[in-house]
Amino acid sequence: MTDYILSIDQGTTSSRSILFSLEGQVEYSAQQEFQQYFPNDGWVEHNPDDLWETVLSTSQEVISKIDLGRDRIRALGITNQRETTLMWDRVTGEPICKAIVWQDRRTSDYCQQLRETAGVEELVKQKTGLLIDPYFSATKLRWILDSVPGAREKAEVGSVVFGTVDTYLLWRLTDGKVHRTDATNASRTMLFNIHTQDWDDDLLAIFGIPRSLMPEVMDSSDDFGIVDKDLLGVEVPITGVAGDQQAALFGQACFHEGMAKSTYGTGCFMILNTGERALTSENRLLTTVAYRLNGKAVYALEGSIFVAGATVQWLRDGLQLIKEASEAEPLAQQTPLDHGVFLVPAFTGLGAPYWDPNARGAILGLTRDTGIKEIVTAGLQSVCYQTKDLQKAMESDGKRP
DSSP states (O other): OOOOOEEEEEEEEEEEEEEEEEEEHHHHHEEEEEOOOOTTTTTTTEHHHHHHHHHHHHHHHHHGGGGGGGEEEEEEEEEEEEOBBBEETTOOOSSSSOEEEOOOOOOOHHHHHHHHHHHHHHHHHHHHHHOOOSSSSHHHHHHHHHHHHTTHHHHHHTOOOOHHHHHHHHHHHHTOOOEEEEHHHHHTOOOOOTTEEEEEHHHHHHOOOOHHHHHHHOBBBSOOBBHHHHHHOOBEEEEEEEHHHHHHHTTTTSTTTOOEEEESSEHHHHHHEETTTTTOOOSEEEOOOOEEETTTTEEEEEEEEESSSSHHHHHHTTTTTSSGGGHHHHHEEEEEEETTEEOOOOBBBBBBBTTTTTTTEEEEOOOTTHHHHHHHHHHHHHHHHHHHHHHHHHTTTTOOO
8 A cells, every 4th residue: 555745835826735655656636726916016915814725625635535544644745935924823823914925025115225224235145145125024024013003012922923834834734833944944034044044133133023923943854743633634744844946956856066946837946056055146146045954954046036937827817818828838839039029027026136126017029010929929938038047147156057
């Protein structure tokens, strides 16, 4: 009889659960999309209940396939959209507001103020490997504390907690028994010192965040608690957590210095393993924790593109130029490479290597000959151009993948 590993992949537009055999074969899979909320220009939110309910229902669906042998699920692992910020009641588990998604740009003005404050940008970069940008969790968390009625008061008395999506799922899966994260997710908050491998008191003070909010930071493979039996019908140890891009680096077996992966979902992320050295980029790339095992961190250089696959989603749902994403490729095959139309998908600003939160999308080069196929092709090519930007930035840092 087969034993299994249950993998939860909580993403930006959908949640997916997969049962793997111990040999790594996909046995069963289920996926559900959920709604995105855009209450203001540059704001992106999720309903935390949607994240939880899609994770729970897809997990229950795949487990139902082996109803007679649920005890054969040996372990559960979580990978998740990073930087997305949640805060919830320590006792009830009730979120105090919607989740602020990694793409959200509402803290752009605050980030500009920080960049103009002497010494802060260099301190953040030196301690975290990150640039000051709305992308990361710290300014989102600060916004919640300052803008949600009662949030700061509750934080000061320890009645609420903070977490990225992995932490929120751990809390729910363990019925509130575990408030933990792993080093890869912690390294994306702009509050975690990647050299000391701990929350940094200087950074917490800069952003005005009580340390009591913060989860315990674990290795990427560690003891993250036990799934409550009432949820899945079986107690399962949670033994692995990693942010989605680091999980992809690990899943693509980029275990040696110089190996890189580039993956394409809502955004595009190129990550290069730099080994035990936290390399500082001179070309506005990020230094991050690739993974941490047995207390030992491995580092990576990362380029982040905010909109890649979401461009095709916009062409389909926003402009309604295509009915299915799969229609994009045949249209591109009918179009010359040098058709003269360029699409800049800066719907939520531009990521690496530009880091311009106020940039917005554009379509350039339109003529009377321009039609649907040229615009769709330009959308696909925009992913390629952005990826090339990241590759060239890495090469300029002396690290060709």
